[in-house]
Amino acid sequence: MHRLFVFLGIAVTLSAQYQGLKSTWVEPSSNIVLPASDTFDNSNGTVGIINAAGPVNTEGHPFFVPLGTNGRACVNCHQPTYAMSLSAASMVERWITTGGKDPVFAAFDGSNCPNLPQDQKSSHSLLLNRGLFRIPLPWPPKNSDGSPKPVEFKIEVVRDPTGCNTSAEYGLRSSEPTISVYRRPRPAANLKYVMSGAQAIVLKTGMPADVDPETGKPVPMNLMSDAREPTLKTQAVSAIMGHEQAGGAPTQKQLDKIVEFESQVYAAQIAHIWAGPLELPGGPGTLGPAALRDRRAGVLGDNEYDPVFGRFDNWRKGSDYYRASVARGADIFMFRQFWIRDTAHINSIGLGNPVKRTCATCHNAQTTGQDLSAGWVDVGTTNFPTWTEPSTWAESSELPVFKITCSAKADPHPYLGRVIYTTDPGRALISGRCVDVGSIVMQQLRGLAARPPYFVNGSAKTLREVVDYYDRRFDMKLSDAEKEDLVNFLGAL
Amino acid sequence: MRFCLLLAGVTAFAQQLNFVACPVVRDTKTVPCFLAEYEGELYYLGIQQDITSDFHPPQLKHEVLVEGTVAAGPRVCGGIPLKPLSISVIKEVNLACNTLLPAEPGIEAPPAARGAGPATHPLDISSAKPKELTGPQEFTILYSFNDDFLEYAGNRVVNEAIDYAKRTGASSVKVTGYRESTVLSNGTRLVEKDAIAEKRAENIAALLRGSGVSGVSISSKDEPESGPAARRVAVVVTP
Numbered sequence: 001m002h003r004l005f006v007f008l009g010i011a012v013t014l015s016a017q018y019q020g021l022k023s024t025w026v027e028p029s030s031n032i033v034l035p036a037s038d039t040f041d042n043s044n045g046t047v048g049i050i051n052a053a054g055p056v057n058t059e060g061h062p063f064f065v066p067l068g069t070n071g072r073a074c075v076n077c078h079q080p081t082y083a084m085s086l087s088a089a090s091m092v093e094r095w096i097t098t099g100g101k102d103p104v105f106a107a108f109d110g111s112n113c114p115n116l117p118q119d120q121k122s123s124h125s126l127l128l129n130r131g132l133f134r135i136p137l138p139w140p141p142k143n144s145d146g147s148p149k150p151v152e153f154k155i156e157v158v159r160d161p162t163g164c165n166t167s168a169e170y171g172l173r174s175s176e177p178t179i180s181v182y183r184r185p186r187p188a189a190n191l192k193y194v195m196s197g198a199q200a201i202v203l204k205t206g207m208p209a210d211v212d213p214e215t216g217k218p219v220p221m222n223l224m225s226d227a228r229e230p231t232l233k234t235q236a237v238s239a240i241m242g243h244e245q246a247g248g249a250p251t252q253k254q255l256d257k258i259v260e261f262e263s264q265v266y267a268a269q270i271a272h273i274w275a276g277p278l279e280l281p282g283g284p285g286t287l288g289p290a291a292l293r294d295r296r297a298g299v300l301g302d303n304e305y306d307p308v309f310g311r312f313d314n315w316r317k318g319s320d321y322y323r324a325s326v327a328r329g330a331d332i333f334m335f336r337q338f339w340i341r342d343t344a345h346i347n348s349i350g351l352g353n354p355v356k357r358t359c360a361t362c363h364n365a366q367t368t369g370q371d372l373s374a375g376w377v378d379v380g381t382t383n384f385p386t387w388t389e390p391s392t393w394a395e396s397s398e399l400p401v402f403k404i405t406c407s408a409k410a411d412p413h414p415y416l417g418r419v420i421y422t423t424d425p426g427r428a429l430i431s432g433r434c435v436d437v438g439s440i441v442m443q444q445l446r447g448l449a450a451r452p453p454y455f456v457n458g459s460a461k462t463l464r465e466v467v468d469y470y471d472r473r474f475d476m477k478l479s480d481a482e483k484e485d486l487v488n489f490l491g492a493l
Numbered sequence: 494m495r496f497c498l499l500l501a502g503v504t505a506f507a508q509q510l511n512f513v514a515c516p517v518v519r520d521t522k523t524v525p526c527f528l529a530e531y532e533g534e535l536y537y538l539g540i541q542q543d544i545t546s547d548f549h550p551p552q553l554k555h556e557v558l559v560e561g562t563v564a565a566g567p568r569v570c571g572g573i574p575l576k577p578l579s580i581s582v583i584k585e586v587n588l589a590c591n592t593l594l595p596a597e598p599g600i601e602a603p604p605a606a607r608g609a610g611p612a613t614h615p616l617d618i619s620s621a622k623p624k625e626l627t628g629p630q631e632f633t634i635l636y637s638f639n640d641d642f643l644e645y646a647g648n649r650v651v652n653e654a655i656d657y658a659k660r661t662g663a664s665s666v667k668v669t670g671y672r673e674s675t676v677l678s679n680g681t682r683l684v685e686k687d688a689i690a691e692k693r694a695e696n697i698a699a700l701l702r703g704s705g706v707s708g709v710s711i712s713s714k715d716e717p718e719s720g721p722a723a724r725r726v727a728v729v730v731t732p
Contacts (some may be wrong), residue, residue, distance in 0.1 A: 352549065416586070
């Protein structure tokens with residue numbers, strides 16, 4: 001094995017827990033062979049990676065070699081160490097190790113805006129602080145034939161800390177009007193779960209689902225934060241043309257090989273720093289990457305008889321402090337009722353507002369905790385006033401702020417009406433609909449410990465901050481002990 | 494025609510009540526109840542259930558249009574029951590609709606098919622078994638006031654229509670949209686927006702065509718009809 005082990009002797013701005021941690025970074029074109037199973041340490045324990053089809057020879061492999069002009073391959077942003085995503089800390093590490101020369105920092109989307117001086121750290125602050133890449137999206141959105149889609153709202157840039165949205169070259173007023181939002185990479189693993197659950201009629205819109213351009217069959221619409229890509233293949237093409245800045249389209253063979261790799265790689269936390277292995281018999285049977293490989297995808301888990309992440313009964317009863325805490329956390333996730341209110345695409349689709357339910361109402365798909373139907377929901381992370389940013393946003397937000405004004409003829413956003421301030425309109429940038437502003441497609445809740453920070457905008461530095469957000473947002477009144485249990489539970493996934 | 498019913502201790506009129514008001518949510522030991530107040534009296538609308546249930550509760554931050562008939566029987570969750578009942582969430586946001594009452598001893602929600610936690614038994618989310626239908630069939634999809642959102646129940650009907658059209662290789666599928674005009678108990682007339690009948694029909698036609706049904710034709714009746722049943726799309730499938 002030619003793996004390169006980088007020992008981090010640097011404290012940087014990381015917490016004490018990170019110090020001395022071993023890390024591995026897979027360089028593009030390193031020609032290594034990835035073993036059938038592998039483990040990587042993180043602050044919470046160890047993440048496990050399984051290649052179900054056996055060892056992967058990365059030599060010449062289109063996921064692992066640059067296909068474009070900026071030296072990047074898929075693996076730059078989807079690293080085994082970080083559950084096939086990245087952590088923000090890993091970006092700081094790369095900046096230090098490479099003097100900012102790693103292709104991950106490419107001007108196009110690895111900096112706050114391509115027109116900024118690229119050798120300065122501040123030009124990459126969103127990637128270094130929050131693990132965010134720039135996602136440039138055309139406005140108005142386009143139909144598949146390239147014609148503009150009809151839209152229900154006007155969008156204005158009211159705050160532009162990166163300069164990109166007002167830039168004459170890259171912004172909304174440029175010759176190719178573009179909105180730049182900044183988002184976390186989603187794990188390129190466990191994808192059979194992401195790619196299952198397709199329904200011809202989307203529950204959340206009552207309209208036909210997008211279809212696979214090759215087969216004409218409906219797709220689940222759970223890919224990317226805004227469901228803009230129907231299939232892994234179209235996603236790969238966009239990533240190659242965008243993130244990798246390729247001059248021409250990839251070959252069919254390259255695409256097949258990428259999809260084949262992505263569809264057999266599984267990632268999940270496999271051991272806890274104190275409690276040890278998570279996969280031992282007597283556990284819930286959902287933890288660790290082998291469970292992800294073996295379990296069935298597309299199963300609803302918002303129920304008592306076959307819950308989202310299985311049963312933790314033995315752990316609840318046992319004497320191990322950490323395992324008992326994880327079990328209690330799983331109970332909170334499944335059973336702890338609170339008022340879910342003012343969430344577009346949950347409260348507004350027939351459940352009523354508010355609805356007294358649990359985390360599993362939204363995170364309802366077995367084994368990954370996504371939404372089994374097309375997963376976009378405005379849980380509030382990007383829309384004022386529930387957003388994750390400081391409420392004195394005018395001064396301090398690191399993110400752009402957009403003002404959305406909906407046409408009087410359109411249905412308003414169900415809880416925010418016709419004027420909305422948002423850091424990321426989410427699904428609305430694709431659908432052009434006012435009701436979709438701030439709706440983000442739920443990520444899979446796996447390998448979380450390996451890939452902080454959380455939420456689409458990297459605003460929650462730790463799982464505790466995720467839990468604190470929910471506690472505030474839904475007035476859950478969680479005790480400190482409950483928060484700790486929930487954090488331990490999420491960290492074990 | 495109106496009937497007067499004499500009940501034990503309570504006099505009630507089998508009276509049609511149409512009104513727009515803020516909903517009131519009352520927590521209970523189990524699921525919350527949804528109520529609405531009209532002229533100083535509290536009416537019971539329904540409880541929280543699931544997306545598959547016939548009753549979809551109203552929403553805080555929105556007024557609700559209630560079209561119901563005062564029903565005999567004891568109060569439910571502290572409100573007078575209405576049956577039959579149709580409710581529609583008014584789309585515009587109204588921040589004044591914000592009443593969430595805490596649970597009170599002695600006030601209980603009716604038994605719920607699904608409690609406030611995870612489900613205890615499998616949801617019936619598959620579309621119903623194809624009925625033994627033959628000949629021309631009409632499938633009716635109902636909507637909320639001024640709304641073209643296809644709710645779960647309508648979703649199921651559309652799937653039935655698709656199945657039937659495909660199974661019989663239908664020669665014609667006629668999709669007709671309708672809209673409602675209703676008179677509130679205070680005399681105000683509410684009419685659904687102009688284009689809604691057409692929009693409903695277009696949406697359903699898109700679903701049928703998207704599922705590979707051919708021979709779909711669309712029309713809409715812009716002259717509003719009265720009563721909640723007018724908010725509909727009729728799909729006539731002729732084999």
